[in-house]
Amino acid sequence: MRPLLSACLALALAFPALAEQAPTAAAAQVDLQQPARIRLFSANGQYLAMRKNHTRSGAEAEVVRVESKASKGVFSTLASLATGNESTSIGMPESFATGSLGGIRKPFYREFALVPGQLVNVMANFEGNRRCVPADEKVRDLRFALPPSFLLTPEPGLDYEVSFGTDGSSCGMNARLLLADGRSVPLPTELQRQRSPKTYKVEGTHLYTFLFRPGSVYYRPVGEAEDLQLRTDDAEHADAFETAMREIASRPGTQMCIVLPDFFYKSPLKDRLDRVLDEQGKEFPAILEPIAGLRSTRQLEDHVPTTFLDAAAYCQLAGMMAFPPRNTLDGAPEVAAPAQSNTP
Structure with a gap:
């Protein structure tokens, strides 16, 4: 895997603390079927x-x-x-x-x-x-x-x-x-990619965003109309996850933004993703971002959970900074972003 390529949005404050942290272990399974x-x-x-x-x-x-x-x-x-x-x-x-x-x-x-x-x-x-x-x-x-x-x-x-x-x-x-x-x-605003008028597909780069938390990982390409993949992070699901990651990594234009509890986070599925990225070599476009940096940049209060949509909005900005030659949002959003209000 390539060296860490942080977007440096607000991570400088986190580095002293990160240096002292031990690897974070995956915790108990979460209920991914809860409506x-x-x-x-x-x-x-x-x-x-x-x-x-x-x-x-x-x-x-x-x-x-x-x-x-x-x-x-x-x-x-x-x-x-x-x-x-x-x-x-x-x-x-x-x-x-x-x-x-x-x-x-x-x-x-x-x-x-x-x-x-x-x-x-x-x-x-x-x-x-x-x-x-x-x-x-x-x-x-x-x-x-x-x-x-x-x-x-x-x-x-x-x-x-x-x-x-x-x-x-x-x-x-x-x-x-x-x-x-x-x-x-x-809700954070996720910019939607424009589709080709000929194929009605998003062409060019595809920024796959991952949100790792103890017991689970969520992922999908941001800005594209696809379902969110929810995976239990344990040894039982590791082989299938590795196969899926190898297929995604081989697609032309794939980039990855991996949000995780800290830079030293270890889990069965994270280990398999690391294996796939190592196979791709140091030039594969992937960045790691700690959840603490995301929350600080997005100014999330303590009572507000970290959601995948937070990771998506954050990674769209981080991706534009980390991959400027290859990554674009292809102009305006495909659908109008929702008008937001600060009224509680």
């Missing part, structure tokens, strides 16, 4: 739609739509104005957003369980003839602008909130990570 959950907010005059398995098509596609009673006709509109729209919950924590519902538009929400790692696409727009102009589009592009949407690979056991809003001239989506105590933080 994630999402809460979608809507109101009269708008809707949200979610494709729960975005990488699948045709008869396998699973789409849910969150819309008000008013979308079903005149009598339903009168009913929604009189009684409001009913929210449904599957047990997600109450939040600032759920506690502030009210107004003539009768806001409400629906909660859904999600398969961890399975790519989700959430879209939103106004009902009827009114159309949304995303914040990064021009008003004159109204007829041609796609409604706002964003992609998410939910992680085991995590909760998310998504809403849609407008300031009167433009619109956007607000996507947040919901914590167990009801507080929430904006």
Whole structure:
């Protein structure tokens, strides 16, 4: 494997401590099958739609739509104005957003369980003839602008909130990570790569990001519409993981950003990844980044977990610094980034 190629975003502060650390051992297995959950907010005059398995098509596609009673006709509109729209919950924590519902538009929400790692696409727009102009589009592009949407690979056991809003001239989506105590933080923005108009595939480099934690590893290419791979980090799964890593490393344009507890981290799957990288030689484009440096750079507070999406956003920046001759994001995002708010 090539020497450590840190992006030096905020790691200088971490080096003294890292020098004194012993190798970190993998801990007990984690439940990678624990469902994630999402809460979608809507109101009269708008809707949200979610494709729960975005990488699948045709008869396998699973789409849910969150819309008000008013979308079903005149009598339903009168009913929604009189009684409001009913929210449904599957047990997600109450939040600032759920506690502030009210107004003539009768806001409400629906909660859904999600398969961890399975790519989700959430879209939103106004009902009827009114159309949304995303914040990064021009008003004159109204007829041609796609409604706002964003992609998410939910992680085991995590909760998310998504809403849609407008300031009167433009619109956007607000996507947040919901914590167990009801507080929430904006989701990091992952820039989506543009696809070739001929092959509809992402061409060029592919930055595979790995998030190692005791007992597990998550990985996928960032900026590409693919499911998040979730692997239990133990000896039983090591052979299959090594085979998958060798296949990925052999693909043209592969780069790797490996986020791990510390530079000395050891585990069954990390050892197999090291073996594959050693075979590739020192010139293989791979960087190691400690979780502490990621958290410091992203200014994550102690009560906020480290998510794969944090690693993805961090590695996109680190990758551009580490691999400037080969790595580009191919221009603007493929889909509009969700409009974020700091409202808790």
